Amino acid sequence: MKLKGAEIVWECLVREGVEVVFGYPGGANMPIYDAMLNYPIHHVLVRHEQGGAHMADGYARASGKVGVSMATSGPGATNLVTGIATAMMDSVPVVFITGQVAAHLIGGDAFQEIDVTGITLPITKHNYLVTRADEIAETIREAFYVAKSGRPGPVLIDICKNAQVESCEFIYPAEVELSGYKPVMHSPRPLLDEAVKLIEKAKRPVILCGHGVIMSKAEEELMQFAVKTQTPVANTLLGLGAFPASHELNLGMMGMHGEVHTNLAIQNADLILAFGMRFDDRVTGTLKTYAPKAKKIHIEIDPAEVHKNVFADVPLVGDLKTVLRDMIPLLDEYDHDEWKQEISKWRSEADARSIMNWPEDGKLYVAHLIGDIWKASGGGAIVTTDVGQHQMWTAQYYQLEAPNRWITSGGAGTMGFGLPSAIGAWFAAKDQEIWAVAGDGGFQMTAAELTTAVQEGANVKVAIMNNNFLGMVRQWQEFFFEKRYSAVNMRTPDFVKLAEAHGVPARRVTSRDEVDDAIEWARKTPGPVVLEFKVEQEDAVYPMVPAGAALHEMLQRPVKQ
Amino acid sequence: MNYTFIVKVENKPGVLNRVSSLFRRRNFNIESLAVGRTENPDVSRMTIVVDCPNGDVDAHKLEANLYKLVNVIDVQDVTRQPSVTRDLALIKVKVGPERRAEVNGLADIFRAHIVDVAPDSVIVEITGTEDKIEGMIELLRPIGIMEMVRTGQISMTRGALDGVRRMPGTVGSRYDDIMDLAEMMP
Numbered sequence: 001m002k003l004k005g006a007e008i009v010w011e012c013l014v015r016e017g018v019e020v021v022f023g024y025p026g027g028a029n030m031p032i033y034d035a036m037l038n039y040p041i042h043h044v045l046v047r048h049e050q051g052g053a054h055m056a057d058g059y060a061r062a063s064g065k066v067g068v069s070m071a072t073s074g075p076g077a078t079n080l081v082t083g084i085a086t087a088m089m090d091s092v093p094v095v096f097i098t099g100q101v102a103a104h105l106i107g108g109d110a111f112q113e114i115d116v117t118g119i120t121l122p123i124t125k126h127n128y129l130v131t132r133a134d135e136i137a138e139t140i141r142e143a144f145y146v147a148k149s150g151r152p153g154p155v156l157i158d159i160c161k162n163a164q165v166e167s168c169e170f171i172y173p174a175e176v177e178l179s180g181y182k183p184v185m186h187s188p189r190p191l192l193d194e195a196v197k198l199i200e201k202a203k204r205p206v207i208l209c210g211h212g213v214i215m216s217k218a219e220e221e222l223m224q225f226a227v228k229t230q231t232p233v234a235n236t237l238l239g240l241g242a243f244p245a246s247h248e249l250n251l252g253m254m255g256m257h258g259e260v261h262t263n264l265a266i267q268n269a270d271l272i273l274a275f276g277m278r279f280d281d282r283v284t285g286t287l288k289t290y291a292p293k294a295k296k297i298h299i300e301i302d303p304a305e306v307h308k309n310v311f312a313d314v315p316l317v318g319d320l321k322t323v324l325r326d327m328i329p330l331l332d333e334y335d336h337d338e339w340k341q342e343i344s345k346w347r348s349e350a351d352a353r354s355i356m357n358w359p360e361d362g363k364l365y366v367a368h369l370i371g372d373i374w375k376a377s378g379g380g381a382i383v384t385t386d387v388g389q390h391q392m393w394t395a396q397y398y399q400l401e402a403p404n405r406w407i408t409s410g411g412a413g414t415m416g417f418g419l420p421s422a423i424g425a426w427f428a429a430k431d432q433e434i435w436a437v438a439g440d441g442g443f444q445m446t447a448a449e450l451t452t453a454v455q456e457g458a459n460v461k462v463a464i465m466n467n468n469f470l471g472m473v474r475q476w477q478e479f480f481f482e483k484r485y486s487a488v489n490m491r492t493p494d495f496v497k498l499a500e501a502h503g504v505p506a507r508r509v510t511s512r513d514e515v516d517d518a519i520e521w522a523r524k525t526p527g528p529v530v531l532e533f534k535v536e537q538e539d540a541v542y543p544m545v546p547a548g549a550a551l552h553e554m555l556q557r558p559v560k561q
Numbered sequence: 562m563n564y565t566f567i568v569k570v571e572n573k574p575g576v577l578n579r580v581s582s583l584f585r586r587r588n589f590n591i592e593s594l595a596v597g598r599t600e601n602p603d604v605s606r607m608t609i610v611v612d613c614p615n616g617d618v619d620a621h622k623l624e625a626n627l628y629k630l631v632n633v634i635d636v637q638d639v640t641r642q643p644s645v646t647r648d649l650a651l652i653k654v655k656v657g658p659e660r661r662a663e664v665n666g667l668a669d670i671f672r673a674h675i676v677d678v679a680p681d682s683v684i685v686e687i688t689g690t691e692d693k694i695e696g697m698i699e700l701l702r703p704i705g706i707m708e709m710v711r712t713g714q715i716s717m718t719r720g721a722l723d724g725v726r727r728m729p730g731t732v733g734s735r736y737d738d739i740m741d742l743a744e745m746m747p
């Protein structure tokens with residue numbers, strides 16, 4: 001069957017099971033957009049390519065599938081860059097398809113020619129420049145395979161305009177054959193035995209559950225492992241939801257804004273079991289004093305992460321689900337009662353300082369509001385966030401029981417991520433309640449996607465936590481720059497009017513007694529809704545491990561008089 | 562310390578750029594990099610000499626990162642393997658007829674060749690190890706080097722021996738290397 005390159009693009013996407021593409025057209029991808037009309041894939045016209053990239057990212061995280069985003073050459077493609085880097089830092093499988101000028105024009109600075117494969121080389125797992133129609137099918141097949149296998153990540157395909165319009169025989173490759181790229185699945189038995197020996201000896205073990213647990217769909221195995229060995233589970237920011245928050249072995253979040261007992265457990269552990277996480281500086285504090293008494297077993301799919309920041313006594317390179325399946329039968333049962341009691345003691349000491357136990361003082365605190373949304377939604381919503389204080393409070397107080405519902409930019413910390421990723425997630429889970437929590441700063445970075453949400457009828461509830469500050473930066477200035485506020489005081493637009501101008505129903509909430517009603521109203525109102533909460537302006541996220549401090553050196557919330 | 566790696570990559574456009582970009586991104590210092598075709602038209606082969614201040618720890622890191630590149634097929638560390646190592650230099654020496662014999666004599670000692678003679682210069686071609694070439698350069702310098710070009714080191718292990726592969730899952734990798742590494746980490 002002879003087809004045009006542009007048609008081959010869609011033939012391949014259909015075969016990859018793609019349901020929805022988030023994109024923006026322009027000169028260099030017009031043939032692809034023309035061919036699109038004949039195929040059963042839904043296209044979402046975004047308002048800025050960055051939004052499209054985050055939507056594909058949110059879709060991928062909520063669905064566990066590969067997201068797809070498109071843009072034209074030049075500025076279209078460069079607008080994707082932040083979104084690509086965001087997906088890269090969090091290992092999210094997204095395929096980006098960009099148009100490029102015709103092959104014979106490459107290198108000549110033609111209109112809207114930008115070296116997109118060059119620009120995205122360090123922020124993609126892999127990328128391709130396609131100059132001929134007969135390369136398209138194989139490239140797309142390969143791109144999807146690379147994006148989702150091994151350590152997942154974004155893959156970009158830059159397709160020259162001539163390749164889109166030329167015709168060739170369409171052959172969809174049955175298999176992907178890559179001579180070098182072969183992700184390891186199993187760890188060798190001798191190393192598993194080494195690990196089991198360490199587990200046998202351990203008296204104070206802790207599991208560090210990272211994004212890899214979700215990526216490898218190993219939640220079930222994690223549960224079996226933890227229960228069989230009675231090992232408490234601490235989560236990275238992106239590992240939240242992989243282990244039910246209400247489980248008695250759950251410790252909650254670790255790291256810079258992690259819980260006190262969690263960080264203390266890590267610092268006092270004699271064995272760290274790191275599952276699909278990479279010892280980012282935000283979870284370790286200074287490495288010099290990190291978990292000093294602990295042996296470390298590191299199960300990780302990417303060999304380059306092993307020994308990168310923290311030395312692993314037993315490095316198990318492989319797919320987490322597979323390695324855990326191999327390992328669980330080799331394990332004995334333990335109870336670790338003393339250790340668990342010790343952690344509980346730390347927990348109850350820390351709880352006394354928790355903002356959740358503060359008496360009502362009529363003011364709006366983000367932490368409380370997150371608790372309210374959690375209660376109203378029965379803890380079952382998909383929650384996306386932007387970046388800043390509200391992100392940390394949401395991580396701390398929206399207790400997650402299941403994976404693929406927590407969507408936040410961890411590695412890159414990309415402001416502007418919240419709203420578009422929620423819209424993307426909606427396409428993966430249209431029946432589910434979805435909340436996007438954003439700060440007043442980050443919301444304004446991609447607010448234009450409100451109208452995309454309206455056009456698509458995306459049922460997302462946006463909670464803007466308006467403190468009239470770039471809150472997290474303000475907090476750092478308060479703590480570490482003697483309260484010299486510099487460029488953090490932010491005038492905001494009338495968010496209610498702004499939302500309404502987009503056709504989005506909206507309410508402003510300024511006092512405690514309006515909260516429940518507003519949340520209920522938002523939940524009942526179909527389609528996108530905006531709630532603006534006028535929150536306490538100078539609240540700070542606690543606990544906090546200052547950058548470069550040891551993990552147990554946490555600043556804690558002052559006790560309220 | 563300098564480490565030598567033999568890296569086989571898919572023979573595709575842009576792969577050299579990916580490899581060199583990776584070295585930059587991960588903050589490695591390339592001493593030399595030579596790339597060319599092999600017995601297999603689909604495969605290019607690189608010999609990369611890299612400064613690894615932390616020894617095997619860096620070597621491990623480098624190998625692991627190379628394998629992140631989809632186009633990389635195989636990485637061997639041949640630093641401590643018996644191997645044949647060659648570099649080729651062309652050196653243009655400023656010399657008239659009166660001292661030509663002297664250059665000729667030096668060339669003989671180093672088994673180098675005079676490959677071009679002009680009225681006031683000659684080109685010396687020398688192949689060999691880094692040390693040998695450096696030795697020759699030292700002796701030619703006082704006579705007057707006008708221009709020099711070098712290919713960079715290429716290496717091949719002797720006989721059936723392979724280099725060390727530290728990455729689990731790759732062909733012939735030895736897991737005990739990972740355990741050895743344990744001893745060396747800071």
Ligand SMILES: Cc1ncc(C[n+]2csc(CCOP(=O)(O)OP(=O)(O)O)c2C)c(N)n1
Binds near residue numbers: 386414
């Ligand atoms: C694109 C981008 N620019 C800048 C930053 C640095 N930054 C991190 S948090 C933050 C403040 C965010 O303020 P806001 O969105 O109002 O949220 P809040 O912290 O008040 O909850 C800034 C500026 C960033 N993470 N991303």
